[in-house]
Amino acid sequence: MVILDGQVVEIKVNLHCDECIRKILKAIKKIEDIETYDVDTQLNKVTVTGNVTDEQVIKVLQKVRKTAVRWDQANQTLFAN
Incomplete structure (x- = not known):
């Protein structure tokens, strides 16, 4: 797979509380080659831009015990609240 600089990766992840957001931000900041990141608590969406793949971001989020797709x-995956 060829990865382009500035690739945008958008991930759906449950964001229930400030602790969840803190864990997610801490994990995302450890990913090499990211340029920007954003956490949208209303949409339960994490957006990462950089030399990364969606698989890399999902794997990092799963390490902090977050369900991520x-x-x-x-829309094809159900999330429990």
Whole structure:
């Protein structure tokens, strides 16, 4: 797979509380080659831009015990509240 600089990765992840957001931000900041990141608590969406793949971001989020799927697959996956 060829990865382009500035690739945008959008992930659906449950964001229940400030502690969840803190864990997610801490994990995302450790990813190499990211340029920007954003956490949208209203949409439960994490957006990462850089030399990364969706698989890399999902794997990092799963390490902090968060259920994560690609944004374009979010409608196919049920999330428990």
